[in-house]
Amino acid sequence: MAAHTGTVLISEVGPRDGLQALKRTMPTEAKINWIKALAAAGLTEIEVGSFVSPKLLPQMADCAQVVAAAREIPGLTVLALAPNLKGAAAAFDAGVHKVSLPVSVSESHSKANINRTTEQAIAAIADIKALRDGLPDDTPGAKAGIEIGLSTAFGCTIEGPVPEDRVIRMAALAIEMGAEAVGLSDTTGYGNPAQVGRLFRRLIAEIGLDRVGGAHFHNTRGQGLANVIAALEQGVTTFDASQAGLGGCPYAPGATGNLVTEDLVWMLESMGLDTGVDIERLIGAREVLLAGLPGETLYGHVADAGLPLGFEYANQARPAA
């Protein structure tokens, strides 16, 4: 294994990927409190919601309000997901710093998730870029970045294995259409470390490391952190995770469980990689989450096991929390 030094960016997706997977809706104020608690623990990038039809996902109906509040948190990069041009327009109006567009590699998942063909989803990137580039300067999200997340990049619960050549071809097309970054998502929890290593190596060769948006792993088969190790080896330094492992894709049956932020932070810090996150404050944010979702089941190991005796953060110079 290569020596690991430097910093890793953790992109917290709980307020989007976690909350959209639940049947009940967290009240707007509770969402904002939770996002503030996550940011106070040191997370600098949070995907705060999704600009989708409230008929499909009523849990996300207050996304514009949540974005506006999150923008007030100093130093926080505010992301939101948008499945289409209409959603992206709303995201720019609300003032996201980055919009995340899911594009499925699998045709069947694309239809199920956003009711479009993969070709339509790829073509929409150019429309969204044109929209963004034509926004008046005083639109809050006029300078927003456009990032693609390639869903089902490691396999599909409807189609099974997904050809690796197809993943790389779609990544190249997304960049051609105007995306500024492309990440790979293990939407279904099928990915294994050998495959993760191969695909990120090819992705980096194809589009360049500076345009690799990050890795989104699930822990469906317990393999989430192992996949992080394989991606780190290739040079990937941005990882999605969800507090308490909330979430998973509602349109990928059986694909429960995002990577747990608490466990990811502990592993990276133990390895000597600086995440900027205070683990005890992060565990404390679970209480704020529970205040908005009483009785919700929380996952993860580190919150139960605690920090090892003598644990030290990677960056010894970090200010006390």
Add this chain to the structure above:
Amino acid sequence: MAAHTGTVLISEVGPRDGLQALKRTMPTEAKINWIKALAAAGLTEIEVGSFVSPKLLPQMADCAQVVAAAREIPGLTVLALAPNLKGAAAAFDAGVHKVSLPVSVSESHSKANINRTTEQAIAAIADIKALRDGLPDDTPGAKAGIEIGLSTAFGCTIEGPVPEDRVIRMAALAIEMGAEAVGLSDTTGYGNPAQVGRLFRRLIAEIGLDRVGGAHFHNTRGQGLANVIAALEQGVTTFDASQAGLGGCPYAPGATGNLVTEDLVWMLESMGLDTGVDIERLIGAREVLLAGLPGETLYGHVADAGLPLGFEYANQARPAA
């Protein structure tokens, strides 16, 4: 990441490490049925019990009977743990193929676990080797291997961090005293992948890969499979795991949770590494386990999530289960 091909040996420790951690005792016949089911799923090495005082661990009082029954299973390598000379003598008499001797790197854990100093534990290896070498040829375990597991190699819940130089020095001493193999155990679930990579690299350089007994990881902080990836990278090809994650060390507080065999097999097979284990039959063995321990809590992801659509074993030529 290096290309992964070849085979990996999974050493199932559930009947020893799993059962000794429980308050209740599995009946002897149920243990034997469970071991048979594990072997029928393709596991070729099983640590079936521990030759310790029945006053300390009454769950293990029938170890000689279990070893005798396990020896009847064709192709199975039968291991048992022994904490001292008396236990090793009983193990040889019962006919183990290999005896596993735990030697703590941490002085405090050594006292708590086997009531000896680390120096005494190392010195005992020579006595055990002398005993084995002097056994009459008709002793069932006359040809048994002697393998050391260095406990708390990645940290101690009483002392905190453990110096890496000390781990390597103790491994070298163990070989000098006559051990045929030395493995590293993350008894406390403190280990992280960077540390695992460093320590196995040094261990291999010190004693040679052919004398590395294997890696024993816990999943206390969710990091078990990530640590496997780091050890694989160094060339390690033997891993301990426990069906359903049963176990953890009773003398290392809070260090619950062995690596889950089912999840490990799935990850390795997905990566193209042949374990020889049939995952569905292995999951089926959980029922046999539960027959002996009604209502016991089982851990692991793959048993819940099932195999991915289109999953293929590494060795396509393997006979159907």
